[in-house]
Amino acid sequence: MDEPNKLPDPNSSEQSNQLLGLLRDLFGDSAKELSALGADWIRAARYKSWLKIYGLAAKWAKESDLETHQPPLKFLLPFMEHSSLDGEDKTLSEMWSGLLLNASSFYETKHETYTKLLSQISPDEARFLKRLFNSTSSNAVYNYNNFSEFFSDRHEDFETSVHNFNIPHLGNEVNDGIVTFVFHGNSIASINNFVLTDWLEGQIMLHLSSLGLVRNKTESRLVDGDTSFAFSSMLSPLGYDLINSCERPE
Numbered sequence: 001m002d003e004p005n006k007l008p009d010p011n012s013s014e015q016s017n018q019l020l021g022l023l024r025d026l027f028g029d030s031a032k033e034l035s036a037l038g039a040d041w042i043r044a045a046r047y048k049s050w051l052k053i054y055g056l057a058a059k060w061a062k063e064s065d066l067e068t069h070q071p072p073l074k075f076l077l078p079f080m081e082h083s084s085l086d087g088e089d090k091t092l093s094e095m096w097s098g099l100l101l102n103a104s105s106f107y108e109t110k111h112e113t114y115t116k117l118l119s120q121i122s123p124d125e126a127r128f129l130k131r132l133f134n135s136t137s138s139n140a141v142y143n144y145n146n147f148s149e150f151f152s153d154r155h156e157d158f159e160t161s162v163h164n165f166n167i168p169h170l171g172n173e174v175n176d177g178i179v180t181f182v183f184h185g186n187s188i189a190s191i192n193n194f195v196l197t198d199w200l201e202g203q204i205m206l207h208l209s210s211l212g213l214v215r216n217k218t219e220s221r222l223v224d225g226d227t228s229f230a231f232s233s234m235l236s237p238l239g240y241d242l243i244n245s246c247e248r249p250e
Helices: 013-035 044-063 073-083 090-105 110-119 123-134 138-142 145-152 155-161 200-210 237-245
Strands: 178-184 214-223 226-235
Touching: 013 044, 013 090, 044 073, 044 090, 073 090, 073 110, 090 110, 090 123, 090 237, 110 237, 123 178, 123 200, 123 226, 123 237, 138 226, 138 237, 200 214, 200 226, 226 237
Parallel strands: none
Antiparallel strands: 178 226, 214 226
């Protein structure tokens, strides 16, 4: 019986056959050409990730009776390289499985871009994006005015959601796909003096914005004589389509 935490042997024919079998379940006999690459890309530290990601994709395909085909190697080889690093995180590994299955059932060149983007996202960032995705719709994301309209009705929220400067407030502050963090501004001379990188969610918002996956907005309001600052984030169309392409296809 295998030890539960022991990494598979990359030279084991049993492990190689198991992985090749999963690839054949997804892609048919055309997967044979991938086996020739085995010595190059099968490594012990990555085996468990591959088996988990491809296994879940194959399971979903079977449960949904999806017809799948092997995507181009231009997609598949970078996918195999990047996805093997994220198998330990449940959210990311499921997103990789979803991306693989979507690319296998209806391939589009954008899936190559999404492989690169997904490889640059941390587990915390993946959960942040998923939270926004699960509370919005494509109509809201593609209507940029929704962001401005959202802020025009938020004055009372400032009065009820002001918190200590050092403690960002997340709670249930997700409305229509927009998450808002509100800070008390006694110790802040201006919004320009607030450093987003001083807190985790700020780092997430900045990095995801640099990837083009979210839109961020800052706003200040005077509440009871004190200035409060709100930092909000919503999915961009690119971010929405990335997460949608990483969801389990129905």
